[in-house]
Amino acid sequence: MKLNQQNFGIIISLLTAIVTMTxxxxxxxxxxxxxxxxxxxxxxxxxxxIDERFPxxxxxxxxxxxxxxxxxxxxxxxxxxxxxxxxxxxxxxxxFAVISSIILxxxxxxxxxxxxxxxxxxxxxxxxxxxxxxxxxxxxxxxxLGFTFMSLSFIMLAPALGNTRPEKVIRITAIAGFxxxxxxxxxxxxxFGVMREYRFEVAVISITWLQLIVVxxxxxxxxxxxxx
Numbered sequence: 617m618k619l620n621q622q623n624f625g626i627i628i629s630l631l632t633a634i635v636t637m638t639x640x641x642x643x644x645x646x647x648x649x650x651x652x653x654x655x656x657x658x659x660x661x662x663x664x665x666i667d668e669r670f671p672x673x674x675x676x677x678x679x680x681x682x683x684x685x686x687x688x689x690x691x692x693x694x695x696x697x698x699x700x701x702x703x704x705x706x707x708x709x710x711x712f713a714v715i716s717s718i719i720l721x722x723x724x725x726x727x728x729x730x731x732x733x734x735x736x737x738x739x740x741x742x743x744x745x746x747x748x749x750x751x752x753x754x755x756x757x758x759x760x761l762g763f764t765f766m767s768l769s770f771i772m773l774a775p776a777l778g779n780t781r782p783e784k785v786i787r788i789t790a791i792a793g794f795x796x797x798x799x800x801x802x803x804x805x806x807x808f809g810v811m812r813e814y815r816f817e818v819a820v821i822s823i824t825w826l827q828l829i830v831v832x833x834x835x836x837x838x839x840x841x842x843x844x
Contacts, residue, residue: 625693625839632686632832635679640825642676649673651751651813662744667735673748674732677724683828684717690832691769697842698776705776712769719762723755751813763820767797770827782838786831793827 619627649669650659659666691713698706731747734740748755770790777783800819804812 621693621696622839622842625690625697626836628686628689628693629832629835629839632683632690633829633836635686636683636825636828636832639676639679639683640829642679643821646673646676648749648751648814650749652815653818659749661750662740663747663749664735664740664743666747666749667732669749670732671728674728677728681721681724683825684720687766687828687832688713688717690835691773693839694773694835695776697839699778702776705772705774709769709772709776712765712772716762716765716769719758719765723758723762727755752811756814756817759817760820763817763824764797766824767794767820767827770794770824770831780838780841782834782841785834789827789830789834793823796823 648654649657650663659669691710695703695706695710726746727748731743734743744750745753746755747753750756770786771794774787774790777787797820800823801816804816804819808815
């Protein structure tokens with residue numbers, strides 16, 4: 617198969633869908649052992665005994681970094697396909713995607729390369745603030761920020777799309793997902809204030825990964841139809 621623009625779009629969109637679904641399943645089967653959703657065997661501050669959870673609780677982060685790479689490549693491919701008069705919106709969408717990818721890849725890479733060696737060497741300063749086990753730590757905050765920018769990238773893509781069936785589905789998904797993110801943030805903040813812990817993180821990652829699965833699957837279908 618010749619690797620032209622259409623075929624690249626099909627491949628990268630399909631890979632994005634597959635890796636996102638796989639990572640979602642792995643993450644669901646790795647429940648947090650701290651914070652409001654933890655029932656038994658919970659870790660508590662200062663989280664210096666979490667080394668026993670490595671690498672099991674970190675497996676999902678490796679494909680999660682791959683998701684951000686594929687997602688960014690897919691958004692570039694979509695931007696290339698958008699008609700000239702609508703490229704302002706797709707360009708803004710792409711810029712938000714860049715911000716999202718940088719934040720999330722940095723966040724996950726720090727977890728898998730900094731936390732464990734620091735614990736092994738008993739360099740515990742700052743671990744409690746950085747680790748994913750802290751329900752209101754830096755890791756959670758960066759995830760919230762990264763996935764919010766991902767949802768923003770989808771909503772800005774909506775006005776750039778045409779009227780084919782896949783594009784309509786992407787537009788509806790972008791709008792619905794963005795509204796759900798706003799509602800989730802508003803509701804959780806009203807209920808818990810600054811002590812929302814990782815409740816919003818769980819909500820926004822679930823919403824945006826579902827968005828990403830739909831967007832990538834519809835993009836695959838769009839490129840397949842236009843390649844005929």
